[in-house]
Amino acid sequence: MRRHLPLSLLLLLGAGAAGAQPAAPRGEAEALVAAERLAQAMVRLAALRSDDHLLDLGTAEGRVPVAAALAGARATGVETEPELLNRARRRAAEARVADKVEFREEDILRTRLTGASVVVMHLPAESQEQLRPALLRLAPGTRVISDIDGLPGWPPEQTQTVELPDRSLGRLRSQRLYLWRVPAPVDGAWCAPGGLQLAFRQSMRDYRATLGRGDAVAAQWRGRIEGASLPPPAVGRLRPWLIWSDGQLLVRRGIPGLPDGIRLTRRPAAGCTA
Known part of the structure; x- marks a missing residue:
């Protein structure tokens, strides 16, 4: 060696x-x-x-x-x-x-x-x-x-x-x-199991996220991307911790509706399915 x-x-x-x-x-x-x-x-x-x-x-x-x-x-x-x-x-x-x-x-x-x-x-x-x-x-x-x-x-x-x-x-x-x-390119809409949708508005490292189903908003938060990781805000309500993985978003630490280990995929043109 x-x-x-x-x-x-x-x-x-x-x-x-x-x-x-x-x-x-x-x-x-x-x-x-x-x-x-x-x-x-x-x-x-x-x-x-x-x-x-x-x-x-x-x-x-x-x-x-x-x-x-x-x-x-x-x-x-x-x-x-x-x-x-x-x-x-x-x-x-x-x-x-x-x-x-x-x-x-x-x-x-x-x-x-x-x-x-x-x-x-x-x-x-x-x-x-x-x-x-x-x-x-x-x-x-x-x-x-x-x-x-x-x-x-x-x-x-x-x-x-x-x-x-x-x-x-x-x-x-x-x-x-x-x-x-290099920050993960998360801008846009993502689908989670059960019809949930997670939308990002990204500006380089900074992002705003909205989680919901249809027109109903379940949670909103802001965060900062650390390479392939999207850690939750340090203060405030519990938010998911996401990891970029091969073009998908892996839930490292979940919240109700987004349990640990599930993967989110880019929303197709037809929208997220239930």
Whole structure:
């Protein structure tokens, strides 16, 4: 079994091949240290699992994919510059994770995102906005990480400030990172057994729900989607806890009329049947 090295060793590994090379100018060395520090912070923010596949858009020298592989996940880096990709592949080989990392030369904005459970972007805001439709088609719960808050109208779930004390004077000594999770697409009407209907009005993570039968309303509430999970409000009356599952909504914790374990399906054109 491969033993995964702690992320704290990444900086040493990244510098391993440089030991026999002339020392980099001070400003360049500081930039490399900052880049390593940011790569490690992004991987920690992603909270990677062994079954994750991280896709790094604009990977440059491959620091984030290598860090992800050292943390136990699979990773793919996408870049447009062949020389940067050559450096990335050397980095993966030196870290002994070349079997877990792939690097591709592609147009970043045309890269297929399907299959990634984590997407890291090193892109300007306008490019992030171009990718938004494709990001929102990914599986609910997919994590999206960037160092730019470039998705207006989609508030990040988490932010983190990374201190960069090694940067030279006159440059920012910290960098903000942003984490989003793709929300389950629940907008519209859903059918439950017994003729009950659950209707959602969704705005990214936020939703309003109405449960009823015909014109009779049994319950209404507001909530916030957490990836594939729709937990109930923390206060007020008991409300169901729903989980997105293969295009259906599974009732994890039920209420009268919606018991635990049942599944809701999209309402067909003919409406919900009793």
